[in-house]
Amino acid sequence: MFDLVTIGHFSIDFIILPGESKPRRRLGGPPTYTSIPAKRLGASVSVVSRVGGDFPERYLEWLVRRGVDLSRLKVDGKSKTTIFLIKYREDGERDMILRSRAPPISVEDIEGLEARAVHISPIANEVPVTLIERAVETIPIVSLDPQGILRQFDAEGRVFLRGVSDLNFLKYIDIFKASESELKALTGLSDIIRALKKVRDIGVNVAIATIGAGGVLISLDNSVYHVPAAKQNRTIDPTGAGDSFMGGFLAEYIKGEDLLWCASVGSSVSSYVIEEVGPGGFRGKRKVYERARWVYERIVRVTVNM
Structure with missing residues (x-):
């Protein structure tokens, strides 16, 4: 049995940073940045x-x-890997273009899976809702990042977000994480606090919204807390920041740690990732916990009695 299994596509990312014209090729996708x-x-x-x-x-x-562990990675020699071109603008926002897409992941791919927790994080519509429903039957903790459920692609592969009509699948989720823009697209609400409440009201236990350099908002019990971004030495490449946040968060969560500490560790992990291009910035416990303690001491409750 594994502690954490991430479900979603690996990707090959071609990343263009501000002021650059030549893309840098890096391994990407939630299975990389979360695991x-x-x-x-x-x-x-x-x-x-x-x-x-x-x-x-x-x-x-x-x-x-x-x-x-790659025992459940399937390599289809006749297909292509999911590939994204990711171009960052000077304001920190990014434009994404899907160049190719690997075959979808099926319910059969998780048959017999034993894990303490799964993190379901599609990036290109590759995970069906039926897989989420099946996962909750045997896995104690189910976490979801809906980014790939919300993404749509135009004829050139450009990514845009579109809401879904039925949010009932959220009732199966223990831990939910989305970016601010994804949360707004999902719920149709522009107020992020109200959007978190809507997700929680459906049945999610813990709802998290990442707000870029502002850190995250986390809704649990009857309150919403602001968890600041950890202090980093520099910001080079934000790719994978949200996925790596969840890697840190869930690693602590399955140990039974305090939820706000889990979020602090997630914030710390992501702060190291963005200091380098691609998935090369991961650090060990000592450095991660050092920054996490700084974050934890600065958490603020922003609302009560949701």
Whole structure:
């Protein structure tokens, strides 16, 4: 049995930073950015994912060396891996273009899966709602990032967000995390506090909204708390910040730690990731906990009696 299994596509990301014209090729996707920090914090990790025949062997070797179990990764030699072109603007926002997409993940891919927690994080509509429904039957903790449920793609592959008509699938979720824009698209509400409340009212136990450099808002029990972003030395590449936040959060959550401490660790993990291009900025417990303590001391309750 694994502590944490991440479900979603690996990706190959071509990242263009502000002031640059040549893209940098990096391994990406939630299975990368969520699994590795969780492993660095002591969790045993695996993934349920699919890639194409173009997925580099060196990426597989890199993941295995870092302790990520790949026994449920399916390689389809006749298909392509999910590939994104990600171009960052000077204001920190990004434009994303889907270049190719790997085959979808099916309910059958999780048959017999044993884990203390799963983090379901699609990036290109690859995970069906029926998989979420099946996961809750056997997995004690189910976490969801709905980014790939909300993403739509135009004829050129440009990514835009569109809400879904039926939010009933959220009743199965223990931990929910979305960016501010994703949360607004999902709920149709512009007020982030009200949007968190709507998600919680459906049945989610803990709802988290990431707000970029502002940190995160976390709704639990009858309150909403502001968890600040950890102090980082520099911001180079925000890719994977939200996914790595969840890696840190869930690694602590499955240990039974205080939820606000879990969020502090998530904030710390993501602060290291954005200091480098791609998934090279993960650190061990000592450094992660050092920044997490700074964050934890500055958490503020912003609303009560939701």
